[in-house]
Amino acid sequence: MAARDGVVVCPGSYDPVTNGHLDIITRTSHVFERVVVGVVNNPLRKEKTLFSAEERKALIDEATVDLGNVETQIFSNLLVEFARELGAKAIVKGLRAISDFEYEFEMAQLNRKLDPEIESIYMIASPEYSFLSSTGVREMATFGGDVSDLVPTPVAAAMTKRLGDR
Numbered sequence: 001m002a003a004r005d006g007v008v009v010c011p012g013s014y015d016p017v018t019n020g021h022l023d024i025i026t027r028t029s030h031v032f033e034r035v036v037v038g039v040v041n042n043p044l045r046k047e048k049t050l051f052s053a054e055e056r057k058a059l060i061d062e063a064t065v066d067l068g069n070v071e072t073q074i075f076s077n078l079l080v081e082f083a084r085e086l087g088a089k090a091i092v093k094g095l096r097a098i099s100d101f102e103y104e105f106e107m108a109q110l111n112r113k114l115d116p117e118i119e120s121i122y123m124i125a126s127p128e129y130s131f132l133s134s135t136g137v138r139e140m141a142t143f144g145g146d147v148s149d150l151v152p153t154p155v156a157a158a159m160t161k162r163l164g165d166r
């Protein structure tokens with residue numbers, strides 16, 4: 001595979017996007033020609049997300065505006081189907097700790113079974129972000145913690161507003 005070859009998908013809930021996600025998206029954009037950030041819209045999920053899929057997409061768009069080969073799309077079908085529709089050759093995900101590994105190992109095997117042509121590629125989290133998750137950021141912000149070092153400024157502002165509205 002030539003460097004900067006092909007389309008890949010970086011899927012996730014992104015509720016909200018964090019600096020850890022952006023690190024993976026940026027590094028992926030240096031390797032592949034086109035990166036589609038796939039925002040999962042799962043209306044069947046029991047827990048309600050803090051932000052709607054459209055809001056999550058808008059926050060990612062704003063944070064990736066300077067990356068010329070990155071775009072964001074919302075999807076509600078199976079990840080491999082979404083990847084196939086885009087003509088993507090791979091799914092790229094971040095791997096933080098051993099705790100991520102077991103789940104991702106299972107997902108990668110399942111996705112390969114569904115479509116052997118689409119590879120799952122894992123990028124190791126940068127050490128400074130390896131502790132960072134959207135859930136952690138949401139919990140911190142809910143209890144008034146300062147998240148300004150963990151998420152882009154517009155995301156921190158949107159969280160303060162949303163949590164204040166509740």
Ligand code: ADP
Binds near residue numbers: 130131135
């Ligand atoms: P979270 O687990 O934070 O709720 P998502 O479900 O939105 O995240 O995850 C999208 C992708 O980003 C997953 O592949 C996840 O492993 C990865 N990811 C999330 N946070 C980080 C981080 N801090 N560093 C590297 N990858 C991450």
